[in-house]
Every structure is written in structure tokens, then in C-alpha cells.
Amino acid sequence: MSKPNIQLDSHGRLKHFLTIDGLKREMLTEILDTAESFTGVSERVVKKVPLLRGKTICNLFFENSTRTRTTFEVAAKRLSADVLNLNVGASSTTKGETLLDTLRNLEAMHVDMFVIRHSDSGAAHFFASYAAPHISVINAGDGQHAHPTQAMLDMFTIRRHKGEFTGLRVAIVGDILHSRVARSQILALNTLGTSEVRVIAPRTLLPADPRSLGVHVFHDLEEGIRDVDVVIMLRLQKERMTGALLPSEHEYFQLYGLTEKRLKAAKPDAIVMHPGPINRGVEMDSQVADGPRSVILQQVSFGIAVRMAVMSMTMGTQAQGAAAR
Amino acid sequence: MSGMKNSIQILGGRLIDPANGIDAIRDIYIQNGRVLAIGERPDDFTAQHTIDAAGLIVCPGLVDLSARMREPGQEHITTIASETAVAARSGITTLCCPPDTDPVIDSPAVVTLLLRRAKRAARARVLPIGAMTQQLAGEHLSEMVALKRAGCVAMSNAYAPLANTLVERRALEYAATFGITAILRPEDRHLRNNGYAHEGPVSARLGLPGIPEAAESVAVARDLALAEHTGCRIHFHLLSSGTAARMIEQAQQQRLQVSANVAAHQLHLTEMDIEEFNSNCHLNPPLRSLADRDALRLALAKGVIGAICSDHQPLKADAKEAPFPSTATGMAGLQTLLPLTLKLVDEGVLGLSEAIARITCGPADILDLPYGRLTPGSSADLCLFDPNRHWELKRDELPSAGRNTPFIGWEFQGQVTHTLFEGRIVYQSASSNQTASSL
Known part of the structure; x- marks a missing residue:
């Protein structure tokens, strides 16, 4: 029983960007190539292209996030769209308005695209399935499910440094269980043909059947990062200690914290990534975070180009061809 | 109104009454809300209402x-x-x-x-x-x-x-x-x-x-x-x-x-x-x-x-x-x-x-309940269904508070035609009306 992919329109083009799941390699490559064409825009004197002029993009953030929201806003503005920032957590939902009512009200204001972040897994799917047909939805993080633009900017960063994905060995370290970023990264890496994707964590921070995600599982950091080309560190939330998942930050750093010494097990030219914000001294040493192998700040700046690419592709299904090429 | 009839006979159906080990064509006679007899018509029984159950399954x-x-x-x-x-x-x-x-x-x-x-x-x-x-x-x-x-x-x-x-x-x-x-x-x-x-x-x-x-x-x-x-x-x-x-x-x-x-x-x-x-x-x-x-x-x-x-x-x-x-x-x-x-x-x-x-x-x-069986003397609670009728569960046919089902659009075989509760017909499908006749 194959259902039509809700993310694609009837011509197989990207309509919503909700998850990497179900997207083909060519589609991901197109996103990366389009992003590549946008990287120049930020360096121009006039940092704008008129691709989405006259369109209204609504940033709908039910969870606080300064950085992700800002990069989406910058991306939208560089595409000449009008941006509406709504911090919904503080307004309507606390008054008892349902999510569906919020959607309907914003639709009535003629919004063309929603960028949504919500603490419920599946929130972006929900929006996409109930929104009017002309509206595009981009998932900026839903619960523990997906954060596909973050994953794509990570892929962009890897491709910039390593070229092809085939032949690469990538390790993701930390709280896989609760991480929407990790889920999307794993899907993207596998779709793009990465040779081996590894996850490294204690069992309390892994899902029940991690191999079903298409990864090799390691519990020992040094063993897990041996000969890898890319090390992706995940953020550790403080509440993991209270949920009896870990004894302490101290023991976590002892076992899974990335140090210069441990990084020696990886390939000599391995890069270190982190979706941010970093807990220095918990996930990694400052020496590593600020060191020559770290590409963490590049990730942030590539984030704008990748989000521009996804926005123009999902919305400008018609406009995109003319302007982006 | 047929629901008020206090003597009903159900004729020619395939009776499946697992509690009594019955799976056979049997007639059922109902009086004053109870099962009066199964199989043979009691001598003094007069039916005010007859359900022709030919082709139907009759169960508790x-x-x-x-x-x-x-x-x-x-x-x-x-x-x-x-x-x-x-x-x-x-x-x-x-x-x-x-x-x-x-x-x-x-x-x-x-x-x-x-x-x-x-x-x-x-x-x-x-x-x-x-x-x-x-x-x-x-x-x-x-x-x-x-x-x-x-x-x-x-x-x-x-x-x-x-x-x-x-x-x-x-x-x-x-x-x-x-x-x-x-x-x-x-x-x-x-x-x-x-x-x-x-x-x-x-x-x-x-x-x-x-x-x-x-x-x-x-x-x-x-x-x-x-x-x-x-x-x-x-x-x-x-x-x-x-x-x-x-x-x-x-x-x-x-x-x-x-x-x-x-x-x-x-x-x-x-x-x-x-x-x-x-x-x-x-x-x-x-x-x-x-x-x-x-x-x-x-x-x-x-x-x-x-x-x-x-x-x-x-x-x-x-x-x-x-x-x-x-x-x-x-x-x-x-x-x-x-x-x-x-x-x-x-x-x-x-x-x-x-x-x-x-x-x-x-x-x-x-729960030691005396129901779910059609022994003479037991409450005349019955379900009659047509085992061959195909139907689809349609959203529009469900009450608004009953649409929370993942089975909308599923096709099923076997549809209820009559339900009797305490000897009264409490449901009769529209298509079964013509087969029921009053005597």
C-alpha cells in the first residue's frame, strides 16, 4: 500500500518540506545545488533576490528558538518575501485556541508559507494536511521527529568539505533518542549514499531498535569515531539527568565528551560538527569546538542558503525555474 | 409498530448459538421478551410478527x-x-x-x-x-x-x-x-x-x-x-x-x-x-x-x-x-x-x-451474565445478519462523534439486518423491510 508523499505535488516537485523520509537522492541533491547557487547572495552589496517578492511567509514558533527563527527570517528576507514572526507559545494557544483555529486565522491573512516549529512530533504534517492547497509548510523542528533544514545544512557543510558522500564514514554522538536533528541527519546521510552512518551513545539515549534507522551502533566513543570522516556531536539537554537517563554531566563528558585526544582516533582530516548551541565541557572541549577541525560556525552561515533553497523550491514551484537558474 | 409485538417468530435462518453448540437451520419463537422455543413451534404459539431469516445468520x-x-x-x-x-x-x-x-x-x-x-x-x-x-x-x-x-x-x-x-x-x-x-x-x-x-x-x-x-x-x-x-x-x-x-x-x-x-x-x-x-x-x-x-x-x-x-x-x-x-x-x-x-x-x-x-x-x-445465549427462557436478545452482504464503512453515515475510527473506507462482509432486544425489534435495516411481513 503506497500512499502519495504529502510533501510532493502532482508533478513530483517539492511542495512542503516536512521530513527527509520518502525523498529521493535527486531531490536532496537539488536542494544542495540550489543552496550552492544562493551562497553568493549573502556576499553581494545588495543581499537580495526578488524570487519571493509579494509572498508572505509566517514564522510560527511554538517553541522558543532565536537562532533557527532568525536564519529562517534572514533567508525569507533575502528572497524578498514579507515575513510575519509569531511567537505563538505566548499568545493564542494559551487562550485555549486550537492549533487548527490558529491555522485557519492565519490563512485568512493570506499567508503563502508557514515555517513551523512545535513540540509535538507530527505537527508539521498536521499543518500540511489541513492547510489550504496553495500554502507550503516547512518544518523547522517538530517534537523528536524531524528537523530537515538543519539536516540539509549539515549535508551542505559535509559536501563542501568532503565532496561526495559515497565513501564517507560519519559518526553521530549523543542523545539520539530525543533528537529530531539526528533522525533527519541519519535519513539524509543514508539517502545521499554515505558508506557508513554510526551512532555512539549509551543505551538510555538510543531508541529501542536503533539499527532499524539504518545505523551501526557503538557505545564506546573512541571505538565509534575510529577512522570516521565526520563527527557530529549532539546537544545534551539538562533534563536528561532528571529523567534517570544519565547519572551526571561529569560522567557523560568522561565517556562521550569529545577532546583533542579522543579526536585522534578519527581520520586526520575529519571535521567536527554540532547543531548548536554547544554545552562546552559537556559534549565537547572548548579546544575542539574552537579548533581547526570545527566547522560549527560555517554550519550557521550555510543554514541561510539552505533555507533559501528550500523556501524557493517549495513555494516558487513556478517562479523558481526562471529566477534560480 | 412492529417493535411492540410480543410474539415473534424468526423462520428459516441459520442459528449459531455457540453456548448451546448449535449451528443449524432452526426456527426461533419469542414471547414476552424471552426465547420460548427453538426448532419446533409450541402448540399454543401464535406469532404476531414473522421475520423471514432465510439466508441470514441468527445469533445471540x-x-x-x-x-x-x-x-x-x-x-x-x-x-x-x-x-x-x-x-x-x-x-x-x-x-x-x-x-x-x-x-x-x-x-x-x-x-x-x-x-x-x-x-x-x-x-x-x-x-x-x-x-x-x-x-x-x-x-x-x-x-x-x-x-x-x-x-x-x-x-x-x-x-x-x-x-x-x-x-x-x-x-x-x-x-x-x-x-x-x-x-x-x-x-x-x-x-x-x-x-x-x-x-x-x-x-x-x-x-x-x-x-x-x-x-x-x-x-x-x-x-x-x-x-x-x-x-x-x-x-x-x-x-x-x-x-x-x-x-x-x-x-x-x-x-x-x-x-x-x-x-x-x-x-x-x-x-x-x-x-x-x-x-x-x-x-x-x-x-x-x-x-x-x-x-x-x-x-x-x-x-x-x-x-x-x-x-x-x-x-x-x-x-x-x-x-x-x-x-x-x-x-x-x-x-x-x-x-x-x-x-x-x-x-x-x-x-x-x-x-x-x-x-x-x-x-x-x-462476568457470569445470563446473556449471549439463546436457551429457552433466556432474554430474547438477537442479532441477525446477512453474511454475504458487502458494505463499506462511510464517514458520512457515521454520527459526528463516531467518526474517530481508522476503518473508514474499509470494506466488510456481513451486515446486520435486525436486532432484537428483550423480544423487541430495536433495529431493522432499510433493505430488510420488504422481507419482513406481519401475519
């Missing part, structure tokens, strides 16, 4: 061990009147109502209220299940004997499993003293944590916090130990895992008085059905793996699980219109209890007679 009215009608407390969703009407259309004549109404069924007054409203609706029998602890809070025992005397057929703590094992021990001991059956929904709340779906590959991929199988099996192990210790007769409600079914099978082999039921949907759906965040499959207990579904089917075939229930939970129309974790759990199940059970016959899980047993005398025997 269905007995459903768990149906929420939202009354008292949430009459804006559904009422006893509306849900007993749905039950009548579905061939169900006995509904057991869990105690988590508002107010909770923890006092005889609520029992009386429920029974009175059901009597007024007069479409099906409603049997309240009493709360095992006051307010279902798991602290103080409810007045179980008073509840039983008022009409409760068993005690349960609904979806609030007793967290304190000492309270559970006392509750079971007290219930055992007075021959009361305890209905337990086995779940360890800590292991359930804030889960929304079966902990497995699908929940891992969708990023939905998982509910491990152990949340059920740990509770079953604890409950079985206490059943053995207290000698209380316990009934496990809504099994979802193969492990739990196997543990219960072992306990039955050791002659513990332990029975179990399963919801009809649990025998057909799996974790795969929540793909794309289908909120109609947001259920409690969660849909589990294919292996669990098959183990439940096996346990059902072996008789370890003696009853299939609907676990009917009508919801407000917008209760499923939200992101998956924010939606209410539960599905409206009355209308699919019979069709999903018959589907098991199609799929070779059960014979037809066994399947009917699991929704008639099986559940009745678990």
Missing part, C-alpha cells in the same frame, strides 16, 4: 465488555440514548460501561442513574462496571458490595491502574470476599512514561515517545502474582502484547481464575498504521507489532482470550484534529465490532461459531 445479541457512552458527564459528546441506538444498529444488545464517567461510578446513585437512563432509551442493556477505588484515585476502596447490589457487574479502575500494590492487594482481597470479578487494564504507569505509540521501529522513526511492551507485561506479572495470592477472579482488559497473552495462558494452565479480552481493532491494526501520524490510530493501549497482533490472534483462537470488545470511545469531532501527541486516544468501535470479528473468520483465525462465541457467550461467561 452481542455482548460488549467495554463501551463508553459519555453519560453522565459528557452528554455534549454522546448519550446513552445515542450510543445504545448505534449499538442496536451494530447487533449489540449488552454494553458494559467502564466507571470513568463524571461523576465516577463509585456510588450506588450513579449506578441507578445510569440504569434508569438506559431503561428509558430501551435499545440495549447497559451494565455498569463499578470503580474499584473512590474517585478511581487508587487510595480508598469503593463500596464494592453496595455497587454490586445496585447493579454493577464487576469492578475496575478503568485507565488508572492501581499504582500502590498494597491497595491493589486489599482491593482484590475485598472483591474476592464477595465474589466480585476485578477487571484490570494492565499497565505500569512509570514504564508508559509519556509514550504515545508502541516502542519499536515506527515510533523510533516518527520520533514519538514509545510505550514499551514491558509496560504491559510488568503489570500482568504483578497482577497475576496478586491474583494467586488473593484468589480473586481477575479479568485482563485490552491486551496488546504477545508476551502478556503468553503469561496469561500459563496462569490459566495453572488453574488461576484469569480471563482476558482484546479490542477488535487490536486484532487487525499494527504500529504500521500510525504512519503519516494517523491520529485515528492514537489508541490506548497502543497498536503494537505484527508479531504481537499475530500472538493475540493465536491466543484468541486458543481461547486464552475469551472475548473481543469494541472499547468504544466516541469523541468530539475535533478531538483528533491536532498533531498526533495532542490528540485524544480512543476510537468509536461499536459499528465495527461484528464486522472486524467476522473478518477474522475470512482470514482463517477462527471458525464462524468460535468467532461469534467471542462476542456473545465468551464475554457473558467472563
Whole structure:
């Protein structure tokens, strides 16, 4: 029983960007190539292209996030769209308005695209399935499910440094269980043909059947990062200690914290990534975070180009061809 | 009005009455609300109404061990009147109502209220299940004997499993003293944590916090130990895992008085059905793996699980219109209890007679109810269905609070044509009107 992919329109083009799941390699490559064409825009004197002029993009953030929201806003503005920032957590939902009512009200204001972040897994799917047909939805993080633009900017960063994905060995370290970023990264890496994707964590921070995600599982950091080309560190939330998942930050750093010494097990030219914000001294040493192998700040700046690419592709299904090429 | 006729004959149908081991063409004679005779027409019998049941299957009215009608407390969703009407259309004549109404069924007054409203609706029998602890809070025992005397057929703590094992021990001991059956929904709340779906590959991929199988099996192990210790007769409600079914099978082999039921949907759906965040499959207990579904089917075939229930939970129309974790759990199940059970016959899980047993005398025997059988003298509760009629469950034909079902668009074989409750025709399908004739 194959259902039509809700993310694609009837011509197989990207309509919503909700998850990497179900997207083909060519589609991901197109996103990366389009992003590549946008990287120049930020360096121009006039940092704008008129691709989405006259369109209204609504940033709908039910969870606080300064950085992700800002990069989406910058991306939208560089595409000449009008941006509406709504911090919904503080307004309507606390008054008892349902999510569906919020959607309907914003639709009535003629919004063309929603960028949504919500603490419920599946929130972006929900929006996409109930929104009017002309509206595009981009998932900026839903619960523990997906954060596909973050994953794509990570892929962009890897491709910039390593070229092809085939032949690469990538390790993701930390709280896989609760991480929407990790889920999307794993899907993207596998779709793009990465040779081996590894996850490294204690069992309390892994899902029940991690191999079903298409990864090799390691519990020992040094063993897990041996000969890898890319090390992706995940953020550790403080509440993991209270949920009896870990004894302490101290023991976590002892076992899974990335140090210069441990990084020696990886390939000599391995890069270190982190979706941010970093807990220095918990996930990694400052020496590593600020060191020559770290590409963490590049990730942030590539984030704008990748989000521009996804926005123009999902919305400008018609406009995109003319302007982006 | 045909519903008022007090003598009815049902002629030429294939009678399947598993409790009496009958599967044959038999005529049925009904008088004053009771089954008068099966087979031979009594000499002094005159029928005021005849149902031509040629080509139909005639079986006892269905007995459903768990149906929420939202009354008292949430009459804006559904009422006893509306849900007993749905039950009548579905061939169900006995509904057991869990105690988590508002107010909770923890006092005889609520029992009386429920029974009175059901009597007024007069479409099906409603049997309240009493709360095992006051307010279902798991602290103080409810007045179980008073509840039983008022009409409760068993005690349960609904979806609030007793967290304190000492309270559970006392509750079971007290219930055992007075021959009361305890209905337990086995779940360890800590292991359930804030889960929304079966902990497995699908929940891992969708990023939905998982509910491990152990949340059920740990509770079953604890409950079985206490059943053995207290000698209380316990009934496990809504099994979802193969492990739990196997543990219960072992306990039955050791002659513990332990029975179990399963919801009809649990025998057909799996974790795969929540793909794309289908909120109609947001259920409690969660849909589990294919292996669990098959183990439940096996346990059902072996008789370890003696009853299939609907676990009917009508919801407000917008209760499923939200992101998956924010939606209410539960599905409206009355209308699919019979069709999903018959589907098991199609799929070779059960014979037809066994399947009917699991929704008639099986559940009745678990609670020692005199229903679900057509012995002369018993209440004339019957379900007639056309086993060859194909139909589709259509959204528009469902009441607005009954559209929370994942089975919309499914095709079924076998459709109810008549339902009799206490000797009255409480439902007759439009297409069967011309076949019925008054004498």
C-alpha cells in the first residue's frame, strides 16, 4: 500500500518540506545545488533576490528558538518575501485556541508559507494536511521527529568539505533518542549514499531498535569515531539527568565528551560538527569546538542558503525555474 | 409498530448459538421478551410478527465488555440514548460501561442513574462496571458490595491502574470476599512514561515517545502474582502484547481464575498504521507489532482470550484534529465490532461459531451474565445478519462523534439486518423491510 508523499505535488516537485523520509537522492541533491547557487547572495552589496517578492511567509514558533527563527527570517528576507514572526507559545494557544483555529486565522491573512516549529512530533504534517492547497509548510523542528533544514545544512557543510558522500564514514554522538536533528541527519546521510552512518551513545539515549534507522551502533566513543570522516556531536539537554537517563554531566563528558585526544582516533582530516548551541565541557572541549577541525560556525552561515533553497523550491514551484537558474 | 409485538417468530435462518453448540437451520419463537422455543413451534404459539431469516445468520445479541457512552458527564459528546441506538444498529444488545464517567461510578446513585437512563432509551442493556477505588484515585476502596447490589457487574479502575500494590492487594482481597470479578487494564504507569505509540521501529522513526511492551507485561506479572495470592477472579482488559497473552495462558494452565479480552481493532491494526501520524490510530493501549497482533490472534483462537470488545470511545469531532501527541486516544468501535470479528473468520483465525462465541457467550461467561445465549427462557436478545452482504464503512453515515475510527473506507462482509432486544425489534435495516411481513 503506497500512499502519495504529502510533501510532493502532482508533478513530483517539492511542495512542503516536512521530513527527509520518502525523498529521493535527486531531490536532496537539488536542494544542495540550489543552496550552492544562493551562497553568493549573502556576499553581494545588495543581499537580495526578488524570487519571493509579494509572498508572505509566517514564522510560527511554538517553541522558543532565536537562532533557527532568525536564519529562517534572514533567508525569507533575502528572497524578498514579507515575513510575519509569531511567537505563538505566548499568545493564542494559551487562550485555549486550537492549533487548527490558529491555522485557519492565519490563512485568512493570506499567508503563502508557514515555517513551523512545535513540540509535538507530527505537527508539521498536521499543518500540511489541513492547510489550504496553495500554502507550503516547512518544518523547522517538530517534537523528536524531524528537523530537515538543519539536516540539509549539515549535508551542505559535509559536501563542501568532503565532496561526495559515497565513501564517507560519519559518526553521530549523543542523545539520539530525543533528537529530531539526528533522525533527519541519519535519513539524509543514508539517502545521499554515505558508506557508513554510526551512532555512539549509551543505551538510555538510543531508541529501542536503533539499527532499524539504518545505523551501526557503538557505545564506546573512541571505538565509534575510529577512522570516521565526520563527527557530529549532539546537544545534551539538562533534563536528561532528571529523567534517570544519565547519572551526571561529569560522567557523560568522561565517556562521550569529545577532546583533542579522543579526536585522534578519527581520520586526520575529519571535521567536527554540532547543531548548536554547544554545552562546552559537556559534549565537547572548548579546544575542539574552537579548533581547526570545527566547522560549527560555517554550519550557521550555510543554514541561510539552505533555507533559501528550500523556501524557493517549495513555494516558487513556478517562479523558481526562471529566477534560480 | 412492529417493535411492540410480543410474539415473534424468526423462520428459516441459520442459528449459531455457540453456548448451546448449535449451528443449524432452526426456527426461533419469542414471547414476552424471552426465547420460548427453538426448532419446533409450541402448540399454543401464535406469532404476531414473522421475520423471514432465510439466508441470514441468527445469533445471540452481542455482548460488549467495554463501551463508553459519555453519560453522565459528557452528554455534549454522546448519550446513552445515542450510543445504545448505534449499538442496536451494530447487533449489540449488552454494553458494559467502564466507571470513568463524571461523576465516577463509585456510588450506588450513579449506578441507578445510569440504569434508569438506559431503561428509558430501551435499545440495549447497559451494565455498569463499578470503580474499584473512590474517585478511581487508587487510595480508598469503593463500596464494592453496595455497587454490586445496585447493579454493577464487576469492578475496575478503568485507565488508572492501581499504582500502590498494597491497595491493589486489599482491593482484590475485598472483591474476592464477595465474589466480585476485578477487571484490570494492565499497565505500569512509570514504564508508559509519556509514550504515545508502541516502542519499536515506527515510533523510533516518527520520533514519538514509545510505550514499551514491558509496560504491559510488568503489570500482568504483578497482577497475576496478586491474583494467586488473593484468589480473586481477575479479568485482563485490552491486551496488546504477545508476551502478556503468553503469561496469561500459563496462569490459566495453572488453574488461576484469569480471563482476558482484546479490542477488535487490536486484532487487525499494527504500529504500521500510525504512519503519516494517523491520529485515528492514537489508541490506548497502543497498536503494537505484527508479531504481537499475530500472538493475540493465536491466543484468541486458543481461547486464552475469551472475548473481543469494541472499547468504544466516541469523541468530539475535533478531538483528533491536532498533531498526533495532542490528540485524544480512543476510537468509536461499536459499528465495527461484528464486522472486524467476522473478518477474522475470512482470514482463517477462527471458525464462524468460535468467532461469534467471542462476542456473545465468551464475554457473558467472563462476568457470569445470563446473556449471549439463546436457551429457552433466556432474554430474547438477537442479532441477525446477512453474511454475504458487502458494505463499506462511510464517514458520512457515521454520527459526528463516531467518526474517530481508522476503518473508514474499509470494506466488510456481513451486515446486520435486525436486532432484537428483550423480544423487541430495536433495529431493522432499510433493505430488510420488504422481507419482513406481519401475519
